[in-house]
Amino acid sequence: MSSVTGVSIADELPGPDRRHTLGGDGAGTGRLGDRLFGGAAKGAGIFVIGLVSLVGAFLLWQALPAIADDKVNFLTSREWSVDNASNLRFGILELLWTTIAVSTIGMLIAVPVGVAVALFITQYAPTWLSRPAANLVDLLAAVPSIVYGIWGLKTFVPVFDPVQSFLKDTLGWFPLFSDAGISGGSTILMVGIVLAIMVLPIVTALSREVFAQTPVTHTEGALALGATKWEMIRVAVLPFGKAGVISAAMLALGRALGETIAVTIILSTLAAGSDWTWSVFNGGETFASRIANNAGEFDSPAKTGAFIAAGLVLFVLTFVVNAIARIVIERRKAFIE
Amino acid sequence: MKIQRLGLVASVALVGSIALTACGSDSNDPGTSGSSSSSSAASDCPKGGTLNGEGSSAQKNAIEEAISSFQDECAGTTINYNPTGSGAGIKQFTAGQVDFAGSDSALKTVEKDGVVESDAAAKYCGSPAWNLPMVTGPIAVSYNVKGVDKLILTPEVAANIFAGKVTTWNDASIAKLNSGVTLPSEPIKVFFRSDESGTTENFTKYLKAAAPDAWTTDPGKKWLGKGEGKEKSAGVAGAVKGTEGGITYAEWSYAKDNKLGIAQIDNGAGPVELTGESVGKAVSAAKADGEGNDLRLKLDYATKEAGAYPILLVTYEIVCSKGKDAAKTALTKAFLTHFASADTQKGLEEIGYAPLPDEVRTKVDAAIAALS
Numbered sequence: 001m002s003s004v005t006g007v008s009i010a011d012e013l014p015g016p017d018r019r020h021t022l023g024g025d026g027a028g029t030g031r032l033g034d035r036l037f038g039g040a041a042k043g044a045g046i047f048v049i050g051l052v053s054l055v056g057a058f059l060l061w062q063a064l065p066a067i068a069d070d071k072v073n074f075l076t077s078r079e080w081s082v083d084n085a086s087n088l089r090f091g092i093l094e095l096l097w098t099t100i101a102v103s104t105i106g107m108l109i110a111v112p113v114g115v116a117v118a119l120f121i122t123q124y125a126p127t128w129l130s131r132p133a134a135n136l137v138d139l140l141a142a143v144p145s146i147v148y149g150i151w152g153l154k155t156f157v158p159v160f161d162p163v164q165s166f167l168k169d170t171l172g173w174f175p176l177f178s179d180a181g182i183s184g185g186s187t188i189l190m191v192g193i194v195l196a197i198m199v200l201p202i203v204t205a206l207s208r209e210v211f212a213q214t215p216v217t218h219t220e221g222a223l224a225l226g227a228t229k230w231e232m233i234r235v236a237v238l239p240f241g242k243a244g245v246i247s248a249a250m251l252a253l254g255r256a257l258g259e260t261i262a263v264t265i266i267l268s269t270l271a272a273g274s275d276w277t278w279s280v281f282n283g284g285e286t287f288a289s290r291i292a293n294n295a296g297e298f299d300s301p302a303k304t305g306a307f308i309a310a311g312l313v314l315f316v317l318t319f320v321v322n323a324i325a326r327i328v329i330e331r332r333k334a335f336i337e
Numbered sequence: 338m339k340i341q342r343l344g345l346v347a348s349v350a351l352v353g354s355i356a357l358t359a360c361g362s363d364s365n366d367p368g369t370s371g372s373s374s375s376s377s378a379a380s381d382c383p384k385g386g387t388l389n390g391e392g393s394s395a396q397k398n399a400i401e402e403a404i405s406s407f408q409d410e411c412a413g414t415t416i417n418y419n420p421t422g423s424g425a426g427i428k429q430f431t432a433g434q435v436d437f438a439g440s441d442s443a444l445k446t447v448e449k450d451g452v453v454e455s456d457a458a459a460k461y462c463g464s465p466a467w468n469l470p471m472v473t474g475p476i477a478v479s480y481n482v483k484g485v486d487k488l489i490l491t492p493e494v495a496a497n498i499f500a501g502k503v504t505t506w507n508d509a510s511i512a513k514l515n516s517g518v519t520l521p522s523e524p525i526k527v528f529f530r531s532d533e534s535g536t537t538e539n540f541t542k543y544l545k546a547a548a549p550d551a552w553t554t555d556p557g558k559k560w561l562g563k564g565e566g567k568e569k570s571a572g573v574a575g576a577v578k579g580t581e582g583g584i585t586y587a588e589w590s591y592a593k594d595n596k597l598g599i600a601q602i603d604n605g606a607g608p609v610e611l612t613g614e615s616v617g618k619a620v621s622a623a624k625a626d627g628e629g630n631d632l633r634l635k636l637d638y639a640t641k642e643a644g645a646y647p648i649l650l651v652t653y654e655i656v657c658s659k660g661k662d663a664a665k666t667a668l669t670k671a672f673l674t675h676f677a678s679a680d681t682q683k684g685l686e687e688i689g690y691a692p693l694p695d696e697v698r699t700k701v702d703a704a705i706a707a708l709s
Contacts, residue, residue, distance in 0.1 A: 081559075083557055083558075083559065085451075153575075158579075182565060183526050183565060183576070183580045183583070184576065184579055184580055186565075186567075186576075264531070264532075264568045265568055265572070268531075268565040268566055268567060268576075269531035269565070269566030269567075270565070270566065271501075271529065271560065271561075271562060271563045271564050271565070271566070272559075272560075272561055283565060283566070285531070293531050293532040293533070293568065294532065294533050294559075296394070296421055296422030296424065296425055296532065296533065297422050297423075297424040297425070297533040297534075297558055298424065298425075299424035299427075299428065299449075300449070300451075300452075
């Protein structure tokens with residue numbers, strides 16, 4: 001382990017009996033309290049694992065027949081016509097693009113801003129300000145997403161539409177910013193920004209917690225060696241908190257990927273057969289918003305299956321993203337305390 | 338506060354109804370005869386009880402209005418209506434989860450995805466299920482164009498607009514119908530419902546029936562025209578309100594609430610303005626499609642009858658013709674009689690629905706009286 005991992009050397013040394021000092025001796029006392037607590041904890045763990053497995057199994061079980069009946073390629077088609085059970089034609093390409101585009105924009109904004117807010121609260125703010133500021137940011141997490149949706153549609157989008165028009169006019173030559181003819185600013189970009197505000201408290205709260213845990217020896221050491229405040233943050237706080245920040249970003253991404261109500265309210269959907277564009281000024285539907293838009297009229301198993309298949313992709317996507325995050329964190333190994 | 342109180346009332350009523358059914362199971366006969374004798378007049382209130390309905394969101398405001406006036410009249414009764422969509426309502430009804438379903442279209446008699454809705458409902462009921470037309474909701478072709486207070490559209494032009502073939506407001510085909518109106522040269526922005534909806538289904542049914550050459554896709558709950566999708570009626574109406582040059586199709590109440598322009602429709606017998614009366618004319622012109630008291634209507638969207646506004650949807654209440662539970666049947670009859678009464682229907686016009694015309698109302702009354 002290198003010295004930037006944030007783990008003190010003492011923790012690394014084996015104890016006198018050649019066991020890891022923090023590993024315990026692995027033996028319970030066999031008392032009732034021990035057994036009860038151990039059993040309850042184990043039960044909770046197994047329950048959650050079982051639950052997730054069952055959700056996955058249910059999605060697979062419901063989705064597979066529909067995917068098998070799909071007349072077009074499930075992964076690369078843009079069609080979505082599921083009303084006729086004998087001619088199911090559905091593909092997730094557009095949904096996947098919109099979901100990823102919206103969440104990426106959200107993350108690109110939320111992570112830097114969230115980390116900056118966390119740094120301000122833990123490193124820069126005077127004590128009398130840091131606690132209220134932290135509470136205020138946490139309060140953002142308590143706002144229901146439908147409120148974000150309505151606020152976004154009625155207040156935020158009209159205010160920011162001129163900015164968007166400016167971007168369209170000046171950067172329109174670039175495919176990502178071309179005009180897709182969506183009126184009133186109900187675009188992927190706007191939803192991404194609103195999502196960023198929604199997930200900001202998650203990034204901030206978790207980052208704040210890890211930054212606050214930076215060992216005082218590290219920060220004081222950096223300062224003693226003549227580092228400025230920014231240099232101290234760069235060499236001591238940020239490396240220590242890296243894994244935590246990644247963890248926070250993944251949790252936030254999970255929320256952004258699955259956000260439903262705010263997206264359905266703000267984002268304009270496209271008519272079937274619209275031309276493909278890469279533009280972030282286009283409308284569209286995410287996995288979750290398409291399912292929500294049609295949930296009232298699931299009248300046949302085949303149709304339901306098609307939507308559940310879309311849900312399955314979202315499930316897998318979330319899973320993959322989380323797995324990548326875990327791998328990154330494991331490799332950093334910074335979270336061993 | 339109101340919701341909490343409602344919940345309290347609901348739970349009290351629920352407990353009450355359970356207690357009542359417990360008593361009723363011992364002596365079934367007196368209960369049945371009692372309910373059938375009290376069936377005739379609307380003012381006859383059953384003693385408490387709860388009725389659960391689910392389905393079409395298009396009739397949500399109408400049925401809520403009817404429920405609140407019914408509960409004022411008959412203290413102790415509780416009617417719940419859950420506007421989850423027609424498909425969901427029918428499903429819950431045939432599964433025995435609710436006492437009646439609200440639907441934008443009558444139960445289908447042809448097989449779809451291995452299920453014939455009317456057979457499934459009859460199987461659950463043990464008797465035929467009846468479709469009772471109860472609320473007529475006109476669909477307003479709503480627009481927002483500065484300086485244009487009056488707009489006349491024919492089905493062909495409307496279909497071309499919604500199919501994306503006519504793209505500017507001063508297109509020759511629109512100008513021809515609206516001589517004397519200055520139409521701007523701005524683009525037409527079409528908004529559609531992004532959720533699957535009975536409104537979309539009925540509007541596209543109209544376009545397909547009245548302008549088959551211009552509208553080529555099959556009618557359905559999913560929009561197959563052009564434009565930009567917005568969530569639910571509130572979404573499309575709000576989008577048109579906020580977008581100069583916007584046009585959409587929405588329930589009358591949403592067009593009125595947002596103060597949008599409403600196009601007059603010319604099916605061939607001159608332009609017709611959307612009013613309660615002009616909608617009533619179109620409902621009267623509809624042909625009966627069911628047998629006896631099953632009052633499914635076949636709307637003639639292409640009707641050339643003078644003064645009839647042709648774009649509308651009729652929502653039905655779907656009930657078992659022979660109820661499973663005497664107390665529930667009595668309550669169903671009392672509630673539906675109240676809903677179909679001239680007073681209640683008249684009151685619906687204020688919130689954007691059209692009252693049932695008298696000749697249809699008489700038939701509905703007769704059908705309700707025949708429920709047993």
